[in-house]
Amino acid sequence: MNAQLPIESIDAVTAGLASVGYIASRQIATAVYLAERIEKPILVEGPAGVGKTELAKALAKWRGLRMIRMQCYEGLDEAKALYEWKYAKQLLYTQILKDKLGEVLGGADTLAVALERLHDFGDVFFSKEFVEPRPLLQALEQPEGCVLLVDEIDKSDAEFESLLLEILSDYQVSIPELGTISAVVKPFVLLTSNGERDLSDALKRRCLHLHIGFPEQKLEERIVESRVPGASQALRAQLVGFINQVRALDLKKLPSVSETIDWARVLVLLQSTELDHETVKDTLNVLLKYEADIETTMPQVAGFVAKSGRAGMFG
Amino acid sequence: MREELHRFFRAARGAGVRVSPAESIDAMRAVADVGFADRGVLRDTLLLTLAKSQDEKQALGDCFDLFFSHPEPKSEMDDASGDDASASGDSSDATSPASAGGAPQDGGGETTELGELAQMLLAQDRSAVAAALAGAANAAELSAIRYFTQRGLFQSRMMEALGVGRLRDDLDQLKTANPAEAERLANLLDGLRDAVRERVSQALLLYGREETENLRHEILRNAPLARLERRQVDQMKLLIRAIARRLRERYSKPRKRQRRGHLDVRRTMRRNAAWGGIPFLTAWKRRHRDRPKIVALCDVSGSVAQVSDFFLLLIHSLHEVVDDVRSFAFSGHLIEVSDILDKQEPEAAMREIMTKVGFGSSDYGNSFADFEKRWLRAVTPKTTVIVLGDARTNKLDPRTDILRTISERAKRVVWLNPEGRMGWGWGDSEMFRYAPFCTVVRQCATAKQLERAVSDIVAAYQ
Numbered sequence: 001m002n003a004q005l006p007i008e009s010i011d012a013v014t015a016g017l018a019s020v021g022y023i024a025s026r027q028i029a030t031a032v033y034l035a036e037r038i039e040k041p042i043l044v045e046g047p048a049g050v051g052k053t054e055l056a057k058a059l060a061k062w063r064g065l066r067m068i069r070m071q072c073y074e075g076l077d078e079a080k081a082l083y084e085w086k087y088a089k090q091l092l093y094t095q096i097l098k099d100k101l102g103e104v105l106g107g108a109d110t111l112a113v114a115l116e117r118l119h120d121f122g123d124v125f126f127s128k129e130f131v132e133p134r135p136l137l138q139a140l141e142q143p144e145g146c147v148l149l150v151d152e153i154d155k156s157d158a159e160f161e162s163l164l165l166e167i168l169s170d171y172q173v174s175i176p177e178l179g180t181i182s183a184v185v186k187p188f189v190l191l192t193s194n195g196e197r198d199l200s201d202a203l204k205r206r207c208l209h210l211h212i213g214f215p216e217q218k219l220e221e222r223i224v225e226s227r228v229p230g231a232s233q234a235l236r237a238q239l240v241g242f243i244n245q246v247r248a249l250d251l252k253k254l255p256s257v258s259e260t261i262d263w264a265r266v267l268v269l270l271q272s273t274e275l276d277h278e279t280v281k282d283t284l285n286v287l288l289k290y291e292a293d294i295e296t297t298m299p300q301v302a303g304f305v306a307k308s309g310r311a312g313m314f315g
Numbered sequence: 316m317r318e319e320l321h322r323f324f325r326a327a328r329g330a331g332v333r334v335s336p337a338e339s340i341d342a343m344r345a346v347a348d349v350g351f352a353d354r355g356v357l358r359d360t361l362l363l364t365l366a367k368s369q370d371e372k373q374a375l376g377d378c379f380d381l382f383f384s385h386p387e388p389k390s391e392m393d394d395a396s397g398d399d400a401s402a403s404g405d406s407s408d409a410t411s412p413a414s415a416g417g418a419p420q421d422g423g424g425e426t427t428e429l430g431e432l433a434q435m436l437l438a439q440d441r442s443a444v445a446a447a448l449a450g451a452a453n454a455a456e457l458s459a460i461r462y463f464t465q466r467g468l469f470q471s472r473m474m475e476a477l478g479v480g481r482l483r484d485d486l487d488q489l490k491t492a493n494p495a496e497a498e499r500l501a502n503l504l505d506g507l508r509d510a511v512r513e514r515v516s517q518a519l520l521l522y523g524r525e526e527t528e529n530l531r532h533e534i535l536r537n538a539p540l541a542r543l544e545r546r547q548v549d550q551m552k553l554l555i556r557a558i559a560r561r562l563r564e565r566y567s568k569p570r571k572r573q574r575r576g577h578l579d580v581r582r583t584m585r586r587n588a589a590w591g592g593i594p595f596l597t598a599w600k601r602r603h604r605d606r607p608k609i610v611a612l613c614d615v616s617g618s619v620a621q622v623s624d625f626f627l628l629l630i631h632s633l634h635e636v637v638d639d640v641r642s643f644a645f646s647g648h649l650i651e652v653s654d655i656l657d658k659q660e661p662e663a664a665m666r667e668i669m670t671k672v673g674f675g676s677s678d679y680g681n682s683f684a685d686f687e688k689r690w691l692r693a694v695t696p697k698t699t700v701i702v703l704g705d706a707r708t709n710k711l712d713p714r715t716d717i718l719r720t721i722s723e724r725a726k727r728v729v730w731l732n733p734e735g736r737m738g739w740g741w742g743d744s745e746m747f748r749y750a751p752f753c754t755v756v757r758q759c760a761t762a763k764q765l766e767r768a769v770s771d772i773v774a775a776y777q
Contacts, residue, residue: 026356030349030356031359034348034364037344038345040341045369198368204368205337205367208341208363209367211369
């Protein structure tokens with residue numbers, strides 16, 4: 001949309017993200033604004049399903065930029081993340097150019113001359129033509145800039161983190177054969193982590209650190225409103241109230257925003273206009289992902305429904 | 316304002332948030348961008364740029380709130396303004412406000428002789444006093460405060476900077492000239508002193524928390540474990556946990572490069588057979604590294620019990636570093652306690668161990684015999700055997716022959732003795748009869764020595 005213009009204010013961020021359906025808290029908006037201003041990556045931490053990945057998507061959509069996603073996993077390495085030589089292509093070209101090779105070397109009288117010519121020739125095969133750019137390199141090469149999402153960095157190995165450092169601080173990568181490649185336009189970098197392991201200080205130091213927790217009730221209602229327009233005001237208030245009470249329980253996996261949205265969708269599909277005991281019992285498996293959690297919650301349902309019903313009436 | 320931010324960074328470090336110069340530069344740039352207008356946004360900005368984990372965010376948030384709230388001028392003037400308000404609330408110009416406001420006026424010649432501070436206080440100029448306090452805090456370099464013992468020093472420095480000397484002269488003068496006014500000024504001075512005290516306490520909380528804690532830890536690290544007070548025991552447990560974390564961090568990371576040894580000629584030849592023996596691929600020997608296997612024999616009788624307690628707590632929180640720990644406790648006889656320690660909370664575990672074997676007089680000979688009979692097989696050439704005890708055998712047979720057998724089987728035998736070297740060999744101490752069979756004998760009376768001892772044991776395997 002307005003990719004070239006810098007972001008003017010924090011409010012502009014909130015409004016912009018809202019226009020693509022992402023309701024951001026002030027902290028999130030501040031983080032995005034600052035990241036753009038001081039050109040720093042954002043490291044987003046928080047429980048699963050609070051919209052970490054969604055933030056990157058919304059950002060890309062709002063700024064009209066391409067989003068390049070780099071999903072991290074154990075064993076991810078340079079060849080898959082940064083660049084790779086197109087080995088097959090190199091081999092194929094050498095075969096095809098075999099005759100040419102003979103021609104080039106044909107006129108050489110001495111070994112030294114032949115070697116000299118071969119040197120010039122060799123560089124051809126280690127040029128940009130034969131580099132297969134992987135997500136990180138792609139992100140640097142985008143002419144309009146892009147949003148680079150390094151998803152679930154905590155799943156990757158510690159070595160991969162070190163690989164990222166050059167990109168994060170200087171927006172450049174070094175390829176031994178080619179030299180250093182700098183970003184055409186500095187990409188907007190987001191890293192997400194579920195806190196499975198502690199990230200290194202070196203990585204953290206290069207990033208703004210944003211923690212997204214469970215949203216406040218009012219904010220969550222607005223999120224549901226924007227994501228599931230079919231849900232009535234009363235239902236929204238009730239279900240968000242209910243979920244907030246569930247979050248106070250000691251569960252293995254607390255229901256997150258994504259679960260709230262799923263549940264709201266289910267309730268709308270079931271055409272319920274307000275929360276009642278039976279519907280909740282039947283659809284609890286949308287909200288909770290462990291049998292033990294459902295068992296813990298089941299006896300409390302009646303009380304929670306009543307409470308959130310009252311809250312809905314007044315709120 | 317830049318000054319203020321620098322002070323805040325220092326305060327943040329005091330709160331235990333590591334703020335590197337690079338981060339402070341980022342924060343400066345960010346703050347320059349968002350400005351100081353909105354405190355909420357400023358708070359978010361600093362939290363985003365400086366804090367790098369959830370805990371740090373919490374600590375920094377608290378620090379921010381403390382730093383940017385200036386309760387002292389208010390609380391000082393509150394009493395005064397409270398009087399003032401209630402007085403003017405009475406309104407109808409009663410006697411008290413007239414005397415309060417009037418006195419300086421009609422004694423116009425007098426007030427000019429009063430010092431600046433006295434005038435300020437008497438006029439109840441709230442903002443001026445606040446400014447003076449801030450100025451005095453700067454002059455006294457209050458942000459340099461580190462320890463709680465410095466409180467008095469900084470208070471007097473601040474009072475000095477405020478000009479309290481002149482105020483005292485004024486007070487003496489007024490006592491004869493205008494006793495009522497003098498009393499009022501004395502009260503205000505007390506208020507001011509409270510304000511200064513509060514300001515210094517706040518500064519200590521902001522800038523000195525970590526140092527104070529470090530100092531306390533340092534004292535605790537060097538305190539004899541056997542003679543801790545009850546309130547120190549809990550702190551010591553925290554300290555032991557911190558030590559365990561440090562040891563884990565230091566020794567649990569695999570260091571790959573170190574493990575590569577010499578060229579493995581045979582494997583290299585075999586691997587490169589396809590190329591006619593030209594070594595395209597090389598194979599390297601890997602240096603084999605064992606993780607420690609530890610057998611710990613702990614005396615839990617009388618005075619040694621406390622030390623054994625901490626030692627077991629430490630050694631059992633080293634799971635990531637140590638392959639296998641088997642612990643045994645003894646006084647009169649010996650039992651295995653690994654299970655108890657692994658399955659229960661430290662307090663409950665210690666209580667159970669104590670009821671089982673504790674509180675007897677120690678019999679090293681008998682306990683070693685128990686060990687030899689049932690568990691000697693646990694000692695392998697990879698095992699480090701640690702004996703923790705004062706070697707006081709109550710004149711019973713020390714059975715050094717068993718320790719000899721153990722040391723012949725084990726990689727190392729380390730004896731940790733909570734008693735000072737002076738005591739070894741005196742009375743019923745058999746330390747010197749055991750010593751020849753030990754690889755190392757060292758004193759282990761404080762947390763610091765305990766850390767060193769365990770660290771050395773683990774390092775021997777690296």
